[in-house]
Amino acid sequence: MRNTIGKYVDTINTLKLEDRVLNHNTLILGEQGSGKTNLACKIRNFAIDKGVPTLYMDFSDSHEEEVELRYKDKHFNYIKFSDTPEFDQEFAQLIKEKKHIYMAVDPKNFSGKKDQKSKLSQSISQEDLLENYYYFFHDIENLNGFYTKFEDFLLYMLGFINLQKHGFTFLAQPHATFENPHLKLLFSFLYLGKCSNADYYNTAILKTLTKNKFYYQYRTDHPTLLFNDIKSNIVEIDEYIIED
Numbered sequence: 001m002r003n004t005i006g007k008y009v010d011t012i013n014t015l016k017l018e019d020r021v022l023n024h025n026t027l028i029l030g031e032q033g034s035g036k037t038n039l040a041c042k043i044r045n046f047a048i049d050k051g052v053p054t055l056y057m058d059f060s061d062s063h064e065e066e067v068e069l070r071y072k073d074k075h076f077n078y079i080k081f082s083d084t085p086e087f088d089q090e091f092a093q094l095i096k097e098k099k100h101i102y103m104a105v106d107p108k109n110f111s112g113k114k115d116q117k118s119k120l121s122q123s124i125s126q127e128d129l130l131e132n133y134y135y136f137f138h139d140i141e142n143l144n145g146f147y148t149k150f151e152d153f154l155l156y157m158l159g160f161i162n163l164q165k166h167g168f169t170f171l172a173q174p175h176a177t178f179e180n181p182h183l184k185l186l187f188s189f190l191y192l193g194k195c196s197n198a199d200y201y202n203t204a205i206l207k208t209l210t211k212n213k214f215y216y217q218y219r220t221d222h223p224t225l226l227f228n229d230i231k232s233n234i235v236e237i238d239e240y241i242i243e244d
Contacts, residue, residue: 002049005042006237009213015235017046020221022134025186026169028214029178030193035212036171039191040136041070041240043169044100047134048075052166053098055129056136061106070240075100081109083119095128107139125160135168190217190230205234212237 006015026043028036040056047054058067064078077099079090094101109120117125124135167188177183184190192206192215206215216235220228 002042002045004238005039005046006212006235009234009236015216015237017043019050021189022047022050022052022166024167024188024219026167026189026191027178027187028169028171028191028193029174030214031173033211034193034209035214035237036193037068037070037138038212038240039214039237040138040169040171042237044071044136048100052134053132054100054136055124055133056100056102057105057124057138058102059105059107059137059139062104064104067102067104070242071102073242076102078102078104080104081106081120081123083109088123091123095126095133098132101133125163130164132165134166135164136171137168138171139173188219191215192217209234212239 003017004014005017007013008015021043028039030036044054044056056071061080063080067076067078077094079087079094079101081087081103091101091103105120110118129135170187172178193209209215213234213236215232217230217232219230222228
């Protein structure tokens with residue numbers, strides 16, 4: 001079981017993923033090169049080991065040869081989103097077989113309108129996906145003005161999380177949008193990487209963190225009448241080693 005993913009910087013304790021990770025939402029926020037993809041791979045491996053199929057959406061619309069080698073294990077099944085019958089047929093077959101899916105997506109395929117559901121939104125809201133899959137949304141380079149539509153996308157996500165069985169992981173570069181307290185409530189586990197602006201999440205320590213070190217915030221798992229407490233630590237994530 002690949003559940004040990006790193007260690008706490010200020011204690012001897014190891015950082016281990018628990019089953020509840022698969023049922024809550026995770027935000028991985030950091031600049032390019034901070035180790036977001038490395039951490040996402042750790043969560044993906046945990047889901048795979050738990051027998052939960054994954055849908056990994058790459059919003060940089062990468063071609064297959066551009067995808068990082070760390071994803072190209074025996075569970076790698078690449079597909080490029082398009083509004084075509086050929087895509088629908090291939091995507092449906094992967095879902096039917098509960099395959100792990102790596103889907104390249106142009107974010108322009110989202111409608112960006114609260115009252116309009118795009119073909120992409122319809123495709124990833126299929127009942128078989130919502131019932132069985134753990135999702136990853138990877139906004140690699142904030143391409144194509146993604147954040148100009150981001151709040152509409154998050155409003156869509158609010159409805160989405162009320163339907164799905166599992167949680168999701170969202171990878172993004174720092175943006176003021178994430179300071180919105182309503183958006184923060186979407187995420188039960190928060191992994192914050194190195195940011196250029198000390199105002200993000202109001203902690204100057206983010207500017208000092210090196211690659212694969214994260215300001216790790218998580219919501220405690222204790223029943224309360226209100227929201228559970230959020231605990232914070234600095235953690236270092238192990239570098240991903242490609243398996244033979």
